[in-house]
């Protein structure tokens with residue numbers, strides 16, 4: 001798919017040499033194919049401006065602001081669903097659909113401000129569930145003939161995302177995140193001939209997918225595993241959540257002082273954090289891909305080296321270490337407390353790579369973790385939720401999560417089949 005040969009480096013011992021070596025770059029042409037982005041906008045990924053922007057707007061003080069906003073939007077999304085079903089009866093739906101609804105609405109409003117996510121939700125779902133098709137090596141005319149509906153959905157999203165950012169800027173500036181503003185401002189510094197309005201829309205689509213495409217299945221799988229845990233484990237996690245995060249009452253806004261502390265309080269929830277990391281260990285199937293820009297050697301031992309020629313593609317595949325029994329004992333068993341700080345050794349820390357690594361590591365990793373934590377915390381505090389059919393329960397004999405096979409390699413794979421749940425508000 002990416003070049004004639006791909007070298008998989010599966011031993012985490014050597015990953016640092018790849019992370020640190022400036023010859024290993026992002027495969028921007030392949031990324032461009034999925035989002036129709038031009039190489040100039042994708043070149044931004046390798047600039048210091050963007051790297052500094054990531055640190056400034058997705059970490060520290062700004063992360064606290066984003067987390068407070070996320071908390072507000074997750075809560076509002078859940079409450080609006082409650083208003084749709086005013087009686088106290090159980091509501092039935094698919095667990096993936098439920099996770100999508102929660103993350104799609106709340107993450108878009110947090111990043112993009114006061115826009116209506118539902119106006120392009122159908123096209124987003126089409127794009128998201130078929131994104132892998134854009135990377136298949138089909139000739140363009142075949143793709144156009146058989147997947148014109150998919151191209152149409154993508155173009156619609158690109159257009160919408162451009163318009164939402166640039167036609168109503170003054171109003172949106174009050175509500176959109178500084179992160180999205182920074183990225184759009186960076187692109188607007190280029191002349192119109194170099195970066196067109198379509199390129200800006202495409203870049204925003206790439207960003208939107210990066211923020212939602214993995215977080216939704218991460219929330220899904222975390223819930224999937226937790227709903228299979230014993231009552232004692234669930235009580236322990238709920239107790240920790242209630243200790244650090246005050247339950248939300250009524251429809252009032254989050255109080256001012258609560259806003260500032262929410263991000264710090266999430267850091268204290270170590271059982272919840274461990275349960276999420278254990279989920280990511282089992283379901284993070286991304287291939288971490290680098291293109292080698294000059295002939296390079298990786299030192300394997302005192303006597304051996306691995307020669308990587310210019311233009312070769314190198315892949316770090318964290319799944320290999322996440323499922324290695326020499327690193328994680330009983331790798332196919334979900335152990336919610338495996339990632340408690342006191343339970344981890346150096347090799348496990350080095351081999352756990354759900355967000356990639358080195359200078360291209362996922363810049364949204366802290367926001368992603370906070371989004372998952374807030375979602376799970378709110379669900380456990382405010383909902384009674386259970387599988388409708390216990391056929392779907394994770395069994396000791398099920399070795400690998402039941403992924404949608406075509407999505408392995410692209411991030412966190414969604415489930416192969418939907419699992420029905422029922423829930424009601426406490």
Ligand code: HEM
Pocket residue numbers: 026045207210211212214215218284286288289354355356357358360361362363364365367368369411412
């Ligand atoms: C559970 C959720 C998430 C997972 C598992 C995830 C995973 C990843 C991975 C594996 C990469 C490639 C890293 C590499 O090549 O070393 C990546 C890149 C990226 N992610 Fe995430 N991500 C998540 C959420 C987010 C969020 C919430 C955002 C934005 C707010 C985001 C923004 C990005 C961007 C912009 C890149 C490209 C970075 C660059 O090279 O400049 N991600 N992510």
